[in-house]
Every structure is written in structure tokens, then in C-alpha cells.
Amino acid sequence: MKAVHFGAGNIGRGFVGLLLHQGGYELVFSDVAAPLVDAINTVDRYTVHEVGEGGRDTVVTGFRALNSAEHPDAVIEEIAGANVVTTAVGPTVLKFVAPLIMSGLALRDPSSPPLQIMACENAINATDLLRDEIKAQAGEAWDALAGRAVFANTAVDRIVPAQPEGAGVDVTVEPFFEWAIERPPFGDDPPTIPGAHFVDDLAPYIERKLFTVNTGHATTAYFGAQAGIDTIAAALSDPAIAARVSAALEETSALLAVKHDLDPTSLADYRATILRRFRNAALPDTVWRVGRQPLRKLSRHERFVGPAAEAAERGLAVDALVAAMGAALAFDDTEDAQSVDLQRMLREQDAASVTAAVTGLEPQHPLFAKVEAVVAARQAELGVAG
Ligand SMILES: NC(=O)C1=CN([C@@H]2O[C@H](COP(=O)(O)OP(=O)(O)OC[C@H]3O[C@@H](n4cnc5c(N)ncnc54)[C@H](O)[C@@H]3O)[C@@H](O)[C@H]2O)C=CC1
Numbered sequence: 001m002k003a004v005h006f007g008a009g010n011i012g013r014g015f016v017g018l019l020l021h022q023g024g025y026e027l028v029f030s031d032v033a034a035p036l037v038d039a040i041n042t043v044d045r046y047t048v049h050e051v052g053e054g055g056r057d058t059v060v061t062g063f064r065a066l067n068s069a070e071h072p073d074a075v076i077e078e079i080a081g082a083n084v085v086t087t088a089v090g091p092t093v094l095k096f097v098a099p100l101i102m103s104g105l106a107l108r109d110p111s112s113p114p115l116q117i118m119a120c121e122n123a124i125n126a127t128d129l130l131r132d133e134i135k136a137q138a139g140e141a142w143d144a145l146a147g148r149a150v151f152a153n154t155a156v157d158r159i160v161p162a163q164p165e166g167a168g169v170d171v172t173v174e175p176f177f178e179w180a181i182e183r184p185p186f187g188d189d190p191p192t193i194p195g196a197h198f199v200d201d202l203a204p205y206i207e208r209k210l211f212t213v214n215t216g217h218a219t220t221a222y223f224g225a226q227a228g229i230d231t232i233a234a235a236l237s238d239p240a241i242a243a244r245v246s247a248a249l250e251e252t253s254a255l256l257a258v259k260h261d262l263d264p265t266s267l268a269d270y271r272a273t274i275l276r277r278f279r280n281a282a283l284p285d286t287v288w289r290v291g292r293q294p295l296r297k298l299s300r301h302e303r304f305v306g307p308a309a310e311a312a313e314r315g316l317a318v319d320a321l322v323a324a325m326g327a328a329l330a331f332d333d334t335e336d337a338q339s340v341d342l343q344r345m346l347r348e349q350d351a352a353s354v355t356a357a358v359t360g361l362e363p364q365h366p367l368f369a370k371v372e373a374v375v376a377a378r379q380a381e382l383g384v385a386g
């Protein structure tokens with residue numbers, strides 16, 4: 001059995017690749033970072049180090065890497081003969097891997113079992129986005145290709161921080177992981193991924209994950225950065241920040257409870273587990289990594305505006321989420337292109353225009369005026385007229 005995995009970065013090596021290896025797949029990483037591809041090809045094993053309570057080391061073998069920028073045809077050929085394709089490249093990069101998957105499907109023996117495709121990104125229905133890209137790029141050829149693949153959405157959860165200089169291919173991760181995968185697309189033949197959790201309806205899982213883990217993590221990062229704190233664990237040890245994070249998560253839990261009929265006590269346990277994970281002092285995770293790409297994180301269906309918009313529509317509380325969005329607006333990292341764009345927008349546009357452009361909300365939406373107020377407050381801080 002063979003799996004082609006796009007994105008040999010943190011989650012690619014530290015989670016998806018690891019579980020595929022444990023499932024017995026021969027692993028072909030595909031990446032565009034030449035030094036990373038070369039480093040992977042110089043070793044025949046790497047270690048995933050779990051740090052924190054209960055952590056252990058696991059060795060991964062049976063892998064190689066291809067540079068898809070330099071050798072796209074080699075990747076296409078591997079896809080044509082693979083059982084599984086996964087991605088962990090970032091949701092905005094899916095459109096760049098789509099043509100390779102499309103060409104791999106075109107080359108595939110139509111009598112082979114369908115290729116099982118799963119995008120493992122922090123986004124709702126990321127695999128559907130990938131399928132839509134492949135379909136759009138295939139045009140009329142799609143009808144012939146559609147039957148050669150099945151597409152399943154997934155929710156992946158494991159904190160894999162940026163790796164220190166000199167770590168090589170080894171990866172440091174937290175001990176916790178969760179991988180929920182839609183079962184129906186596979187019929188009677190799901191992939192063998194030990195520890196993965198196959199579910200009939202992914203919506204409650206992905207929303208619970210994105211609107212709790214990712215909302216909470218990003219809230220910690222943005223308040224931490226604002227307070228001049230460098231790491232996530234240190235940010236959460238500040239009682240004022242911890243209270244703000246808890247308040248934001250109570251708002252998302254209130255929405256999840258009514259929307260998906262989830263038990264409030266289980267949601268409280270889930271929140272407590274997550275906050276414990278964030279406090280893992282052995283995990284060298286920075287507010288800059290977790291806060292990265294604030295424009296993506298503040299977009300319409302993401303971890304802040306997504307739940308806050310639905311909560312506002314239902315008349316539920318949103319003030320803590322809006323406060324977190326206010327902190328996100330202050331995220332100023334000159335090495336993060338989206339942070340630079342956000343700060344420029346705040347300086348150049350009026351508050352209503354920034355709110356509309358960043359959040360995608362209509363001006364008449366019940367959340368709009370509250371977000372516009374924190375945008376204006378940030379602009380006042382910057383000394384620009386809103
Ligand atoms: N790191 C984490 O804790 C988690 C990350 N995720 C998600 O996983 C995805 C990846 O995140 P990380 O691993 O943290 O990022 P990362 O930056 O460590 O890895 C991404 C990798 O994708 C590669 N890449 C970029 N363009 C590519 C292309 N066209 N073809 C092939 N490879 C390409 C990069 O060179 C890099 O090695 C994101 O969607 C993120 O939201 C999800 C859960 C946890």
C-alpha cells in the first residue's frame with residue numbers, strides 16, 4: 001500500500017506521515033522546499049518526539065521524498081499508483097497541488113480501486129475544496145476522472161510547533177492527537193489508519209475542533225502577542241489572558257451545544273483538555289506561529305467570524321470573541337505577509353471597509369457593528385482616522 005503526502009512540514013511528518021506509516025503504507029512525501037526534500041532523502045528513519053506528560057518517541061521508516069516543483073512528473077506517476085493521497089500544505093495551497101492529483105488520476109488504471117484523497121488542513125471541508133479545484137481544472141475531463149477517486153473530509157488535531165534549527169527531519173510534537181475522517185465516501189473500504197476515528201457526519205467534529213482548539217489557540221496567541229509574551233504556555237499563565245481565552249471558548253461552546261446538540265458538560269471537559277494541552281511547557285510553541293496568517297484566521301468561515309456570526313444570528317453572546325478579534329487586529333509581525341497586509345489596511349482604509357474586507361460580513365449582519373467598533377479602536381491606537 002502506498003500513500004503520497006503533500007507537505008512534509010510539521011504536521012506532515014509529525015502526525016499524518018506517522019499514522020500512515022503505522023497503518024502500513026509506504027510513504028512518499030511531496031514538497032516544494034528543496035532543502036527539506038534533500039534532508040528527508042538523506043535519512044532512512046526519523047523520530048517523532050512527544051513531549052509532555054505521557055510522551056514517548058516513535059520511529060518512522062519506509063519513506064522518501066520528491067520535489068514536486070522540480071519533478072512534477074515523478075509525483076504524478078506515484079499518485080497514479082497510490083492507494084491514498086493526503087495533504088498538509090495549508091488551505092490556500094490546495095489549488096497548487098490540484099493539477100498534480102488531476103494528472104495522477106488521468107494516468108491511473110481505471111480498473112484500480114479509487115484513490116482515497118484526504119486534505120488534512122485546518123479548514124472546514126478542505127477535501128471538498130481540493131476536489132472542487134481538481135474538478136474546475138479538469139473541465140470536461142472531470143467526468144472520466146471522477147470515478148477514479150473518493151474524497152473524504154477530515155479534522156486533524158495535534159499541536160506540532162515550528163521545529164528548532166538543527167532538528168533535521170525529527171519532529172517534536174505533543175502527545176495528544178485526534179484525526180476524525182468522514183466514513184461514507186469509502187463505503188466498505190476505509191483506509192487503514194490506526195488511531196483515526198471514522199465518523200458518519202464530520203460537521204460536529206470539525207466545528208468543535210476548529211471553534212475550540214483553533215479559536216482558543218489563536219486567542220491565546222493574539223492576547224499573548226499584545227502583552228509582549230513570546231510563548232503560548234507563558235501567555236496562558238497570565239490569569240487575565242487565561243480568563244479571556246476561557247470566555248471566548250464559553251461563547252463558542254454555547255453555539256456548538258445548540259447547533260450540534262452537544263452536551264455542555266462534555267464540551268466543558270473538551271475545553272479543559274485543550275487548555276491543559278496549550279499549557280504544555282515542554283512544547284516550544286510561540287504566539288507568532290499560532291497567530292500566523294491573521295487574515296485567514298479572521299475570514300468569514302474561520303475560527304472567529306465563523307462561530308461569532310452564527311452566535312450573533314442566534315442572539316448568543318459574542319463579546320469575548322469580538323475582543324479576541326480586536327487582539328488579532330493588533331498582531332504585528334513584520335515576517336508574516338498577512339500581518340503586514342492587515343496593518344497596512346488598518347492604516348489606509350476606513351473602519352467599515354476594513355471590517356467588510358477582512359471578515360466578509362455584510363454591513364447589516366448583527367456582528368458587523370461590533371467588529372467595526374474594535375477595528376475603529378485599533379485604528380485609534382495606531383493614530384489613524386477610522
Ligand atoms: N502544525 C500544527 O500543529 C497543525 C497544522 N495543521 C494544518 O496543517 C497544514 C500544514 O501546517 P504545518 O505543517 O504546521 O505547516 P508547515 O509550514 O510546517 O508545512 C507545510 C509544508 O507544505 C509545503 N508546501 C508548500 N507548498 C507546497 C506545494 N505546492 N506542494 C507541496 N508542499 C508544499 C511547505 O514547504 C511545508 O514543508 C495547515 O493547513 C495547518 O493549518 C493542522 C493541525 C495542526
Ligand SMILES: O=P(O)(O)OC[C@H]1O[C@](O)(CO)[C@@H](O)[C@@H]1O
Pocket residue numbers: 122156157158159160213214217218289290291292
Ligand atoms: O494556524 P493554522 O495554520 O491554522 O494551524 C495550526 C494550528 O492547528 C493546531 O495544530 C491545532 O490542531 C494548532 O497547533 C495551531 O493553532
